[in-house]
Amino acid sequence: MIAMDKVVKRYKDVIALDHFSFRAGRNEIIGLLGPNGCGKTTAINCMLSLLKFDQGTIELFGDTVSPNNNKIKRRIGIVPQELAIFDKLNVVENIDFYCGLYITNKAERKQLVDEAIEFVGLEKYRKFVPKQLSGGLKRRLNIACGIAHKPEILFLDEPTVAVDAQSRNFILEGVKKMKDRGTTVVYTTHYLEEAEDLCDSFVIMDNGRNVANGTLDELQKSISTTESITVKFISGDDALTERLKQLPHVNQVVKTGDRYNIQFEKHHNNLANLIRFIEDHSLTYTEIASEQPSLSSIFLELTGKELRD
Amino acid sequence: MTIFKIILLHFWKFKWMIIPLALVFFLIAAMFSLFGGTETFESETLGITVVDESGSESSEALIEYLSSSHEATVRDDVSRKVLEEQVFLMEIHGAVIIPDNFDTHVKNGEPAVEIITDERAAASFQLETEVSKFLMFANAQFNDAGALDKDTLQSALDNKVDVELNSDTVIASEENFENAAAYSNFAAYWLMLFIMLSVGNLMSEYNKPELQKRIIAAPVSSTSGAVQILSAQSLVGIFAVLVMFFGLIGLYYDRLEGIPLAHIFVAMVLIMAFTLALQYAINALTTNRFIVNGIANLVTLGLAFLSGIFIPIELFGDGAQRVAEFLPLYHYTQIYASSDITWSDSALSIGILVLYTIVFMIIGIIFSNQRKSTQL
Numbered sequence: 001m002i003a004m005d006k007v008v009k010r011y012k013d014v015i016a017l018d019h020f021s022f023r024a025g026r027n028e029i030i031g032l033l034g035p036n037g038c039g040k041t042t043a044i045n046c047m048l049s050l051l052k053f054d055q056g057t058i059e060l061f062g063d064t065v066s067p068n069n070n071k072i073k074r075r076i077g078i079v080p081q082e083l084a085i086f087d088k089l090n091v092v093e094n095i096d097f098y099c100g101l102y103i104t105n106k107a108e109r110k111q112l113v114d115e116a117i118e119f120v121g122l123e124k125y126r127k128f129v130p131k132q133l134s135g136g137l138k139r140r141l142n143i144a145c146g147i148a149h150k151p152e153i154l155f156l157d158e159p160t161v162a163v164d165a166q167s168r169n170f171i172l173e174g175v176k177k178m179k180d181r182g183t184t185v186v187y188t189t190h191y192l193e194e195a196e197d198l199c200d201s202f203v204i205m206d207n208g209r210n211v212a213n214g215t216l217d218e219l220q221k222s223i224s225t226t227e228s229i230t231v232k233f234i235s236g237d238d239a240l241t242e243r244l245k246q247l248p249h250v251n252q253v254v255k256t257g258d259r260y261n262i263q264f265e266k267h268h269n270n271l272a273n274l275i276r277f278i279e280d281h282s283l284t285y286t287e288i289a290s291e292q293p294s295l296s297s298i299f300l301e302l303t304g305k306e307l308r309d
Numbered sequence: 310m311t312i313f314k315i316i317l318l319h320f321w322k323f324k325w326m327i328i329p330l331a332l333v334f335f336l337i338a339a340m341f342s343l344f345g346g347t348e349t350f351e352s353e354t355l356g357i358t359v360v361d362e363s364g365s366e367s368s369e370a371l372i373e374y375l376s377s378s379h380e381a382t383v384r385d386d387v388s389r390k391v392l393e394e395q396v397f398l399m400e401i402h403g404a405v406i407i408p409d410n411f412d413t414h415v416k417n418g419e420p421a422v423e424i425i426t427d428e429r430a431a432a433s434f435q436l437e438t439e440v441s442k443f444l445m446f447a448n449a450q451f452n453d454a455g456a457l458d459k460d461t462l463q464s465a466l467d468n469k470v471d472v473e474l475n476s477d478t479v480i481a482s483e484e485n486f487e488n489a490a491a492y493s494n495f496a497a498y499w500l501m502l503f504i505m506l507s508v509g510n511l512m513s514e515y516n517k518p519e520l521q522k523r524i525i526a527a528p529v530s531s532t533s534g535a536v537q538i539l540s541a542q543s544l545v546g547i548f549a550v551l552v553m554f555f556g557l558i559g560l561y562y563d564r565l566e567g568i569p570l571a572h573i574f575v576a577m578v579l580i581m582a583f584t585l586a587l588q589y590a591i592n593a594l595t596t597n598r599f600i601v602n603g604i605a606n607l608v609t610l611g612l613a614f615l616s617g618i619f620i621p622i623e624l625f626g627d628g629a630q631r632v633a634e635f636l637p638l639y640h641y642t643q644i645y646a647s648s649d650i651t652w653s654d655s656a657l658s659i660g661i662l663v664l665y666t667i668v669f670m671i672i673g674i675i676f677s678n679q680r681k682s683t684q685l
Contacts, residue, residue: 048526070528078526082519088322089315100311101527145523 001026001153001184002047007056009042009208016042017053018208024186024201029179031195032188033299034205040188041081043205044155047186048078060153074102077151079143081158083130090127091117091141095148102149116148119177121170136167143171153184160194172198196295206303219298227264229274232287236260240283247277312524312534316541319511327507331552334499338492338560355379355402355432358392363411367447370459371407371422374443374466392425402432405440415444416451442466482567486648489561489568496553497580497641498613503549504584505591505605508542512592513601539585546581553577567648572655576644579662583637586669593676612638637665 002024009017016039024030032040045051047058049067058065060072085094095113103109117123120140130138143159156175160168175198178185189195195202196216203213212219233240236258244253249265264270271290278285293301320327357379361368375381392404403426408414414421421444426433446465450457514520515538524534554574561568591604613619615629616638622630633639640658644650 045522048522050522050525067525068530070530073526073528076526078523080519080522084517084519084523086315086319086514086520088319088514093315093318097311097315098523098527100314101524101529104311 001061002030002186003057003059004043004047005057005059007043007046007053007058009039009046009051009053016208017046019056020205020208020210021056022203022210022213024184026184027179027182028200029175029185029187029198031199031202032186032205033192033195033202033295035303038205039208040205041157042208044078044157044186044188048076048155049073075152077146077149077154079146079154079156079159081161083138083142085130085138085141085145087130090129091122091133091144092126094130094141095144098145099148112148112150116144119147119174120144134164136163136170139163139167139171143174147178147183150181151183153186154178156185156187158188158190160189160191168194192295192299202295204299204302211302212298216295219295220292223293223298223301227266227270228261228291228293229264229271230259230261230287230289230291231274231278231285232259234258234284234286243281244277247273249273310537312529313537313541316511316515316538317545319514320507320541320545323507323510327503330499330503334495335556335560338495338556341488341491352378352435353432355436356400357381357436358387358395358401358404359383360385360387360392360404360406362409363407364409365412366459367415367457368407368411370447370457370462371405371440371443373459374463375405375439378439389425396425396427399427402426402430403436405436412457415447418448481564482648485561485564485567486569488564489557489573490642490645492557492560493573493576493645494618494642496557496577497638498609498618500546500549500553500577500581501584501609501612501638502605504546504581505588505609506602507545508585508588509592509601509605510598512538512588513596513598516592516596518596542585543582546585547578550574550577550581569645569648569650572645572650572652575655575659576641576662579644579659579666580638580641583662583666583669586666586673589673590669590676593673593679612636615639617642637662640665 002022004023005021006019007017007021008015008019018039020039020043022030032043034040042051046053047060047065049065049069049072061075063069063072065072086097089097092113095116096109099109099112099116103112117126120143122137122140122144125133125137130141133141139159143156146156147154159171159175163171172194175185175187179200187195187199201213201215202219204211204219212222214222236255238255241253241255241260244250244260244262247262247264249268249270250262251265252263254261254263262274271288275288357375359372359375359381361372361383362385372381372383389406392401392406395401396403403424406423406425408422411421422440424437424440426436443466446462447457450462450465525531554570554577557568557573558565558570587608588605591601595601616622616633616636617625618638622633622639625633640661643658644655644662646654
């Protein structure tokens with residue numbers, strides 16, 4: 001569906017995309033993650049033919065993108081980060097306008113507009129102009145304008161920025177429904193937990209480069225992060241910390257209150273070894289959990305940066 | 310046609326700005342039509358101070374003539390400065406200073422007296438007219454008889470002619486033309502203001518980068534988009550022109566003689582096209598609604614004043630008149646400059662307005678392309 005190959009985009013001396021490549025198949029949600037200024041929006045703009053790039057190729061649906069390739073444009077949708085809606089038009093008029101840029105048949109368009117309104121839950125606000133809507137409802141309208149024509153590829157650029165929890169959940173559920181009806185979604189966000197929950201695969205960007213990509217499982221396997229096991233003991237002391245450090249393949253033990261976080265080297269039956277140690281020493285515990293590295297820690301390891309709002 | 314429709318829909322959203330604007334215009338035009346055009350002037354008895362430095366027979370004749378219909382006081386103990394002050398303070402309507410070589414000036418047909426009046430008052434015009442009438446007749450007397458015969462001069466000055474005004478003649482046509490020209494002048498200001506405010510506000514929203522991003526990403530070619538925008542704006546512009554034009558016909562339906570209707574219509578269409586081109590250039594420069602509104606008011610008011618829409622251009626100084634000749638609104642008024650104007654007379658002004666429109670279109674296209682290249 002999407003194939004970007006070694007794309008380079010320069011703004012004078014600044015390289016926004018540095019031989020950036022990634023591929024996405026049909027019917028999946030791809031999280032495009034990276035800190036501010038890493039080139040996410042530039043990559044999207046290049047895919048949408050809004051920007052000319054200096055090198056490389058971009059293909060959507062197996063066809064090369066260009067500003068005049070309406071065949072491709074007809075099959076894609078965009079929900080920009082900023083609210084791209086007309087202040088003077090009401091909900092129906094806004095959606096109808098954007099849908100009308102793709103669908104000329106009036107009857108078909110009317111049905112699509114109604115479906116989009118229902119999809120984002122704005123049935124009660126059909127005649128409302130944007131200034132009468134809350135921030136979350138405006139975001140929903142912004143999304144409805146991008147999806148009404150039922151695109152096969154949808155670019156969602158930080159759609160949950162500055163929205164309340166209820167609208168955020170509504171939007172995320174909507175994105176999942178989009179996938180269920182066969183849409184490929186390219187999703188950029190700052191919220192890693194949100195991306196972890198929503199996306200099938202990820203592209204981690206930094207300085208215009210594709211630092212890593214794949215499913216969460218693939219990313220977890222690809223990095224050298226240790227296995228982390230946390231145990232909550234009924235009674236513990238500094239001596240216990242020292243004894244835990246004697247376990248095989250232990251790198252570090254961090255005690256926080258009555259919780260002990262033990263960092264092991266990977267792939268050594270660490271959990272089984274730890275349980276055996278507890279039994280051998282007749283220790284009593286209330287919780288034990290082995291944690292895979294989160295997207296956040298993967299991101300930190302790959303880019304050396306934390307992704308913040 | 311989606312963009313075409315959305316532009317029209319946006320205009321409709323501005324109806325609560327447009328309708329009052331149109332109503333105010335037609336209210337003013339109707340009042341002007343009902344109460345204007347029949348200016349009357351009645352002569353009145355003036356308080357005049359005369360300083361006679363000549364003491365000649367002819368100066369006495371002038372004093373006698375002025376005294377016959379006004380309260381003329383002859384004084385020799387008053388300075389020019391005091392007279393000016395009295396006129397300024399409206400203690401007297403005017404003063405006439407007759408110099409010692411008055412006879413010679415009258416014989417030679419030269420300016421013979423000094424008149425001090427307040428030029429803002431109608432009395433000024435009355436006094437100057439009466440004095441110049443006396444001097445003309447006195448000059449004729451000198452030339453005819455070699456000397457001044459006071460009695461003959463007096464009877465000549467007292468002669469009256471009965472004039473019968475015929476409203477169906479050229480005078481009525483000229484009055485119709487004057488009224489229609491005043492309407493059309495103000496209509497141009499209204500058209501410019503209407504188009505600049507409505508189109509300016511609409512396009513400043515339409516050209517927002519975030520909206521443009523979505524529109525450009527859609528399968529609509531830039532040419533098709535531009536044609537749809539231009540068509541919608543032109544349609545609204547033509548509608549506004551028709552409202553103004555048929556408004557003129559409606560207000561003066563029984564007094565259309567002498568009004569160059571075809572010229573006025575062409576002028577309105579051209580000023581509408583020019584304003585659209587100008588607004589296109591402004592919108593290519595900025596999408597800030599406050600700047601757009603500010604420029605709209607500044608440009609329309611500035612052009613209207615400088616081009617003689619509000620104040621007759623003849624009242625301007627030479628420099629300002631020369632500047633006005635370079636302005637589009639001046640040429641708009643010149644397309645229907647007289648009741649019997651021909652197309653060849655209007656051709657130059659029509660051509661200049663067309664050129665102005667083309668120039669601003671080109672400027673708009675250049676700025677628009679520049680903005681798109683920096684935006685994307």
